[in-house]
Structures are given as C-alpha cells and as structure tokens.
Amino acid sequence: MYKFYKKISQVLNISFSFLILISDVPVKELGSGEGSLKKILVIGGSGFVGRNIIPELSKYYSVSYLSRSECKRLKDLGIQWIKGDIRNEEDLGIIKEFDIIIDLVAVINEKMERHHDVNVIGMHNIITNARRESRIVYFSAMNANIGRTRYFVTKYQAENMLMERGNYTIIRPSIIFGSDDYLTKMLLDLKLPFIPKSGRLCPVYIGDIALLMPRLVELDGIFEISGPEELTLKDMYSIIRRIRGKGKVYGVPDILVYPFIPFLPITREQLYMLKMDFCHGKEIWKRFSMEPSKYSETMEKILKGG
Template sequence: MYNVLLTGSTGFVGQHLIPELKDDYVLSYINRSDNGYPNQHIANIDADSDYTRALKEINVVIHCAARVHIMAEKSESPLDEFRAVNTQGTLNLATQAARAGVKRFIFVSTIKVNGESTTGRAPFNEQESAPEDPYGISKAEAEQQLLVLGKQTGMEIVIIRPPLIYGKGVKANFASLMSLVNKGFPLPFRAINKNKRSLVSVYNLVDLIKLCIIHPNAVNQVFLVSDDHDLSTAEMIQLMAKVQGRSNLALPVPPTLFSLAGSLLGKKQVVDRLIGSLQVDITYTKNTLNWAPPYSVEDGFKFSAKN
C-alpha cells in the first residue's frame, strides 16, 4: 500500500480527496495548524520549513495547498506573496521530497497558467503557458521548476491544471449564483448564450488525481481537466434552476450592456469573466490516461445543490 502525503487537506479539494483515498492509501498530512487528523505534521508551505519528518517513507505527494486569489489584496507586492508560497514553498517541498526518495509528486496547479480567456480563439491546451495575474504567474513558475527538478532527480512530476472547481461545499461566485437562482431572483444573464466556459466538478478532479497516483503514462506530464461539457453563462443559470427545481427567471439583457457597464465602472475584467469564454481541450488527458470524466456536468450541479 502506498504512503501518500497530502497538503491542503482542509481546503475544498483536499476535503473531497480524503474520503476517496483513505481506504486505499496510508494518508499523512501537512497542515498549518492542528486539525485533529492522524499522521499530521504542522508546517507552513514556504521556502524555510523542514518537512523531513512528514516525508519519511512517503511514496507520493499530492500538493493542493496554495495561496489563492485574495479579494481584498493588501500586499504592496502581491506577486512576491504568491511566489513565497506557490513557487518557493512548492519547490522547497518538492526538493525535500526528492531527497527523501518520494517516487511521484502531483501538483494541483491552475488553468490561469494558460491565461484568462479563450474568447475569439481555440480552447487552451496543455502545451501553452501565458499567465497574466500574480497567482497564475506563481503557479507557472512552480510548474517550470518542478519539471526541471524531476529531470535532475528522477522524481516523477505530474501537473494538473483545473479551471473553476465546484461541488458540494463550494464557496464564492458559484455558490452565490446557485443561491440566487434558488431564491428566484431574476438574473440578467439569459442573453449571454454565445460564450463557453469549462468547469470541473471536484468529483471529476478527484477521480483524475486518484488515477495520476498510479498511472504510468502520467509521468512528467501536464494535464488539463474539465467536465468535458462546456456551458454558456445562460446555460449555467438554466442548469442551476433545473437541479434545484426552480423556474429559470433569467432576463435577456444584451451582453453589450455588460461590456459598457464594465468599461464605465472600471470592471472590465469582471465582466469579461461573465460574458467571455474560457475553454480547455482535455483530449490529451483523455487519450494519455484512457480517462473520461465519470460524472456529468448535471451530476456535478446536482451534488452542488445539496449544500
């Protein structure tokens, strides 16, 4: 039985991973504070922490912990803050893992490594890297350094780039939209029906991570992941209404009005995420690993509605 070390165990993905792994693997954890887990090691993900005890007899590291998007960023240098955890912290953990004899290091990255939008272009693929924000840049730099480390040490590197992750217990915009639809608010999104966005339910992401623990073809690869069923904003609202047994009361406000409002209010990037496209091509992932998402996008929305 493999010994697996998980970081970010109290995060959204980590909490869904644990029940799927605990029966097949001996699990250990790195957490910032005591959360009552067995085999727990208290440490920060940074350039200075010593993970020697945590890495003893570990075969596989699944690295989910990260500094993610901060809504009210107060740092004078956000990129430095993101790099401290996502780049330098990741490399420190991976370097010590290689030294300890860890066979495989699975890094949960982000589609932001590819960029922010596919409006007017083909879906992203796994060979591209054009990050635009500090979070994406820090993750891209970590990916590059991990692949170099893998070549130098022989430790197997697996990189997974998910787009928006959702499921039971999700927070932020997805949860807010689901709640508004459930309360019967008439959202102005019916006419936003030409864009396409890739999503991934946490259930499909967890299934892929589990496969990457053991699959021989995953070695030193970058994989994109999604539910393999992209939705427009209007379709997303319609499906949220369907799984909650509500009428779709969305109003047909033209996307051009959103663009105008975004320009006037200085919220262009926010509006672009609402009316624009962000698609990923998971053909390489499916073919390389002989994998397909086991849960449909409707399944994922149904599970999310059970919050």
C-alpha cells in the same frame, strides 16, 4: 449593486484553482510498496479539493495532510492532520517521510507577493525538503502556460521548477464543482439575474476527480482536464436558477463592469481570466474510456438531494 459585484468577485476567486485526471493503471496495483502502503502527504488538504479526494486516496495509500487548520470531515475519518504552512520551510521538513507529495495550495485574489510566496516559494520549499525519489504532484491551473496574470505567471514558474527537478505530475484543471464548493455556494446565493460574461469554462465534478485520483498520482507528465459540457458562467447560473424555479439570466457586458472596478473587490486580471477558454482538456476522458459527469445533470441531483 456593490453587493452584487462583490459576490461576483467571490465567485471568480474560487473558480480557477483546481482539477484532475485518470490513468490506465489498475487501482488494485496502486499504493503498494514492498509490503506496505505508500505514504502520501496532501499539502492544503483541508480545502475543497483536498477534503473530497483524500477519502478515496486513503483506500489505496496511507494519507496525511498538512494545512494551517484541521478539517472536521477528515478528522472524523481518522486522517492524520499535520499543522503547517507551505510558505514556512521549517514546517515542511516532515515531507521527507512521504513517498508522494500533493500540492493543492492556491490563492487568486491576492497581491503579487502572496502569489509568489504560495506558488514559487511554496514549491521551492517542497522541492528542497522532499526526497529525490519522492513524486511531487502539483495542482497548477489550466492556461498557466499561456496566461498573463500574476496568478498564471507564478503557477507556471512553479511548474518549471518542478519539471527541472523531475519525478513529477502536473495537473492543469478547469473548474471543479460539487455540493460544497465555493462557486456553487456563490451562485446559489446570488439574487439578481445578472452575471458577467465569460469564456468556456467546462466544469468538472469533484466526485469524478476523487475516483480518478488514486490512478493519477503515479503518472508522469503534464495533464489538462476539463468537463464534458462547454458552459459559460451565465450558463452555469442559468442551470441553477432553472432547477430552483427561477427566471432567466442576463450576461453583463464588460462596458458595464469596468467602470466599477476601482470601487469593487475585483480586478481586471480576474475578468481576463474569466474570458479564457477552459475546455481544452476533454480528450483525456476518451483516452481512458471514462464518461465524465455533466454539470447540468449532476447539479440537478445535488440541488434536489439525489
């Protein structure tokens, strides 16, 4: 039972960090400055979102990424890696050289001090070092403006710092999924047919995000985005088990989860986040005449090698 709840905690840890949008700016017009490509620095680029969106961005921009460790996939593509930590202001002095800075860094299962260091101090370090005319693109979180957890509160603090500064794009995503995201891996690894109940999660496919990102990075304002299907965590797990020829999935009520919290690597805050609605960003697809990928169909292609 402990291993089951531990895996559920790991699932929750990856679920709420990311997602993206689109713009009506033609791609061919993007990335061009006066005779040269605009320069983008992706902070936290070695993570799941970064290593999937950077290859597409590099078609239209001169892209580098800053992270504590290098990503082999990006190295093989010849993408420049800059070693650094968002919490260390000295490491971010180099961002003065870039026209657009994208902040993908996020942690969920951490103490308040770590949330503050990554989200608030990290944003302070970016704003302090970026040129005034440089655009900052911030991956926040859907519900950051209404959530009460430490993760949401510090994300929203970072948003407010950026809005006060100006020249920004703020993205509040639902859940991003793909062939190599941690949530999908955890659901694939689960053996028991039980999963905590959740709110509507509306996952968005990383492949769609990668195609949209070159247009999104030069838009002004705050954007929320979610996928087309209103699914719970149970629904997502059920889809995976069905594709793999497994049996039915059962939702675990809170009354069975809460007694184990003191003994498990999971918090009430994480359960609270899981209960929230992550589907209030679907209208963006109609605005830009896009047809987003459905979780059920896309996962079937991924798992069957399509």
